[in-house]
Amino acid sequence: GEQVEQLPSILRVQEGSSASINCSYEDSASNYFPWYKQEPGENPKLIIDIRSNMERKQIQELIVLLDKKAKRFSLHITDTQPGDSAMYFCAAIPNNNAPRFGAGTKLSVKP
Amino acid sequence: EAAVTQSPRNKVTVTGGNVTLSCRQTNSHNYMYWYRQDTGHGLRLIHYSYGAGNLQIGDVPDGYKATRTTQEDFFLLLELASPSQTSLYFCASRTLSNERLFFGHGTKLSVL
Numbered sequence: 001g002e003q004v005e006q007l008p009s010i011l012r013v014q015e016g017s018s019a020s021i022n023c024s025y026e027d028s029a030s031n032y033f034p035w036y037k038q039e040p041g042e043n044p045k046l047i048i049d050i051r052s053n054m055e056r057k058q059i060q061e062l063i064v065l066l067d068k069k070a071k072r073f074s075l076h077i078t079d080t081q082p083g084d085s086a087m088y089f090c091a092a093i094p095n096n097n098a099p100r101f102g103a104g105t106k107l108s109v110k111p
Numbered sequence: 112e113a114a115v116t117q118s119p120r121n122k123v124t125v126t127g128g129n130v131t132l133s134c135r136q137t138n139s140h141n142y143m144y145w146y147r148q149d150t151g152h153g154l155r156l157i158h159y160s161y162g163a164g165n166l167q168i169g170d171v172p173d174g175y176k177a178t179r180t181t182q183e184d185f186f187l188l189l190e191l192a193s194p195s196q197t198s199l200y201f202c203a204s205r206t207l208s209n210e211r212l213f214f215g216h217g218t219k220l221s222v223l
Contacts, residue, residue, distance in 0.1 A: 003170075006153070032210035043201060043214040044154070089153055093210045098144060098169065099203075103153040 006102025134202030
């Protein structure tokens, strides 16, 4: 199975509402969990990350939560805007192994 | 910001063709990775390297070879390209001590 599972694959929300993306991972050695936003024709861009010594991190409208015991982490975008429409990827990175990515979430924010 | 350069940006070849994708980083990064991106699958790890001369097998290695000739250069080789290898390929790198990844701009490969 997938080493990093990401859900949902498609997410449609109304402008101003919140959007949540959930990921789970298998490798208990994972200690760094970045989130990437990818616009069409572009490479993935890091938007926020969290390390294993934290449970919550917020940068403006982006919130990431990490539950190491459950091996789950999530991205929450509050007050979504049409400019938030994009593909989003989570990743789990162990210090001693290669990064694995989720399958991606296509977020559409409708005005 | 660290720079990772991929070439070519676009490549079209025929089934059975020989293709080399190049990735160069001048950030003194130890780790380099090759991923393919396909709809519904996200970024899947093909091969990676911990340093010059080192190669590690990823999750979807079939049909691909890789070579890390120097600290800076990591190549992905498709010796007998197949249509199933039509994809968007990304190279990424990072340092030994920091897990943050830096991505190239991608190579779009079409195998006809």
